[in-house]
Amino acid sequence: MWNINRRRCLQTLAGGIAGLSASHWLQPIAQSLAAEESTSPKRNLIVLWMTGGPSQLDTFDLKPGHENGGEFQPIDTNVPGIQISEHLPQLAQQADKLAIIRSLSTKEGDHARGTYLMHTGQRPGAPIQYPTICASLSKELRGSDDTLPNFMSVGGNLLNFNIDLGPGFLGPGFAPLAVRAQGGNRPNNDEIPEANNPTMAYPSFQVEDLALGGGLTREQHTKRTTLWNRLQSDFQNRQGTSAAFTAHQTVYQRAMNMMNGPTAKIFDLSDEPEELRQAYGTGVFGQSCLLARRLIEAGVSVIEVPFDGVSWDTHADNFNQVKNLSGQLDAAWPTLLTDLEQRGLLETTTILWMGEFGRTPNINENTGRDHFAQAWSCVFAGGHVNGGQVYGATNDSGMEVTDNKVDVGDVLSTLCEAVGVSPHTQNMSNLGRPINVAEGAVIEEILG
C-alpha cells in the first residue's frame, strides 16, 4: 500500500513538472520514478466502444419481473450471485474477470455529445480542446523507441459527428492511427445478419494511408525514398541538426518502416489459426478484437475498438437486434479475455466496455429503447481490475441509481489508475492552463 501511495504521489509531482518549469528540484524525483516505472511491465488498454449506446437492461442490468425488463432472462455466471443476459453465455463463464458498474449516471443523451463526454470526461463546447482519454493514456504509456503509434482505433467509427474528438491539446502527434475494416460481416439495423456466420468472408484491415497511393509500385516508392533521403541530407548539411529536423526525420522513418517492414503484417490476420478466428466471431467486431490482441503483442498500448455502424442504437426492434449484437459480443469479448490470458497479457491489459449512454428502461411502441443517460452500465475487465463483482445498483424499474452513483469522471479516473497512470497527471492545455488527465474519484473497489 505504501508503494502505491508513493507512486501516486510521485506521479502527481512528476505530472506537475510540465506546469512548473522552475521546479528543478523535482527532476531527480521524476527520474527516480521513471527508473522505478520502467522495471514494471508495460500496461495496456482496450476500449470496447458500443457505438450507439448499449441497452443496460438487456446486457448487464436485467430487470426480470418488471414491465421494463423486456424479453430477456438473466442467467447465472461463474460468480455466485451475479447474473447477466442469457444472450451472453460465454461471457457469463468469465464473470470472475468482470467488474460490472450498474450505477453510471451522466448528462448527455445525444450521440455526438455523449461520445465526447465519455471520451473526455467533459461536456462539449468549452474553449479548451480536451483530448480523448485514450490519447492522454497513450501519451503516458508510450515508450521512447516505439516503432508503432501508441494509440490505434480499429474497426468502426465514433459517432462524434461535427464535434472534434481526438488528441485535442496534446497535439496531432497523439492522434490515433485509424485502422479500417473492409468487407466482412457487418451488423445492420435494417437487415439482421446472423451474428457469426462461418461462411461469411472475413473483413480485411487497412491502416489509413498506409498503402502506396496512385497505383505506385514498390520499386517506384523505393526510388521516391532515395530522392527524399537526398533532400533530407541536403537540408541537414546546410541547416545543421535542429530538434524539429530530427523529429521530422524520426517520424518519417517510423512511418516508412511501417509501410515497408514486417509491422505491416500485423494487420493481416490470415496467419491466425482458423479455429481462433472463428471463436472471435467472423464479423468486423470480432476480427477487430483479434487485431487488438495482435497490436498489444506488437507493443501498442492503447486500442479502441468501436462497434461499426450505429449498431447499439436500438430505437426499434430492440430485442432482436440486441440478441444479434450480443452474439457478436459474446464471441469476441470472452475469446479476447482467454486469448490475452493465455499469452500472459491479461494482467497488464485493462478492458473497458462502454458506449455513449444507456437506453430507456421503458419500451417504446416500436419495441425499441431510446437514449437514456440517467442510470446505465459499463464494465471493467482484465488487468488490475478486481473481477467478479457488481458495483452500484439501480431500482426495480431501472430508472434511478439507488446505490454508489458513479459519474464519467469516476470511470475515467478509475481507468487511469488501472493502467498505472495518476488521473492527476497534468498536461498543458491550448489555453496555457495545466489540465488533469481525468477529474473524478477513483473507485477503489474496482481496482485489483
Next chain:
Amino acid sequence: MAQDETRLADKIDARLEVVWQEQGLDPVVLTSDTEFIRRVTLDLTGLIPRVGEIYEFEENSSSERRAELIDDLLSRPRHAVHLANLWRSYLLSDNLENLNAVQIGGFEEWLRSRFRDNVPYNRLVRELLLAEGSFDQVGPALYYSSLEVKPEELARSTSRTFLGVQLDCAQCHDHPFDSWKQTDFWSFAAFFAQLSPQPGNNGQMMQGGPQLTDLPTGEVFLPDSEQKVLPRYFGVETPVDTETQTRRAALAEWMTGEENMLFARATVNRVWAHLFGIGIVDPPDNFSSNNPPIDEELLNLIATDFIQHQYDLRYLLRELTNTRAYQLSSRNSNEESTEIAEKMARTFARHAIKPFTADQLYDGLAQATAQPILSAAAGGFDIDPQRTTFIQKFRRTGEDQIEYQSGIPQALTLMNGNLTNRAVAIEGSNLLKALEAPFYTDAERINTLFLSTVSHPPEAETATMFLEYLKEQPDSQSKQAALGHILWALLNSAEFTMNY
C-alpha cells in the same frame, strides 16, 4: 544622429548587440536571399513565395531590396488576410464547435477590414471589447459568444490575450507563485458581469441571434461564498467608478490607454514571437514574475516606441522584419554545446525553425502544386470538407511554434494520402502540366520544382543526381512520373514543411 531619430530596427539591433556581448555570444551570419524571401513571405502573408516572385527578387539589384520586399508584402491584400487568420486563432482559440462558419467568416471579415485599413491596434481592441448587437451579424461580438458571455471565461481570455497575464490559477485560489490573489481574478471578471445575455448552461444560447448589450446590473461572487467582488484594475486597490460609464467601457479605456504598459508589452511581444518563433517573454502569453523577459530593456524600448507610433501594427512589423536579428540565419552549428545553442536561440542570436501550421501546410501544398487555394485565395474561413479534415488532422496545439508536433498518422497522410496523390499526378497538378511545355530543359524542370516548393534551386550534386534520374527514363510518360516522384520527395521533405 540623435537617439530619437534612430529607427526602431536599429535600436533593437543595438540592444541585442549588448545582450549578446554580455552573454559572450557571436550571432550567426545573415540568411541568404532565397532563405529570406521564403521566411518573410511566410511570416507576412502565410504563403510560400511564388516562383515569379523569387526571380523578381533576385533580379532586383537595389541595395535596399529586402526592405523593398517587406514594404511590398505589407501592402498586399493577402497580408491583411494573414493577420486576420492569425488574430482569429489568438482570439477564438481553436475550439469552434459552438460557432458556425458564417459567424467565423463575419469575424474574420471584420478583422481583415481593420488590418487592411491599418487601424491602430488599441482601437481595434477597444472595438472588440465594446462590441454590441446581434451575434449573427457583426464580427467582434463573436469574441463574447465564443466565450459564452461568461465573466470568468472572458476575464481569463482577455487578460491572457491582450495583457499576457494568466489569471487562471487565481480563479479558484490565490496564485501559488505569483502575487495574484483570488480577488484579483474576480475583480477582473467583474468587468464582464453586466452583460446580456447572461450565461446559460447549455452552450446553445447563441443560436437565434440574441443581442449583446450592457445591463445596469449583474455581479460576480467569490466561489462558494456570498462575497461580492467589484471591478478593479490590476494593482489598484479601490474599485472602479462605474457610475458614469459601463464596466466594459471603463475596462477598455484602461486596458488600451497609453499608461498601460502591460497592453503594449504583451502586444509587441506577441508580434515578436510570431516573427521570431520565441517571445522576448516566452511563452508569449505568460508575463509573470516567474517568467521575466529575456531582456527587459529590449521589450520596453519596443513597447514604448509602439505607443509613440499610435499602436501601428504595420509599422511594428516593418521595423521588426528590417532588423538584422530577424534576418539572421537559422543554421545550426554541430560543434556547439547544447547549452550554447539554447542561449543562442533564446537571445535571438540564431533564428528559430518553425514547423508549418496546419493552414500553412495545406495552403503550401495547394500553392506549390498550383491547385486552387480555396480559403487562402478568398481569405475566408471556408467549409471545404477536404481542408477541414486536413486541418483537424494536422492542427498544432499550444503557443509553442518550434516543436515539430506531427506523428506517424500525419506522415502517412502526407506520403500516401489523396491530397498528395493528386498533387504529384499529372492529372491533378497544374505545376506538372505546365512543366510539360517543350521549351523547358530537364534542368529547368527540376529547378522549377525546387523553387515552387523549397524556394531555392537544388545543390549542384543533387541537381546532377536528379537530372540523371530523369535521363534514365525510357519514355515521356515515365519521365512525367519521375517528375512527380521528385515533387513527392520535395513535398515530404523536412525543408518544405518548415519556415527556417
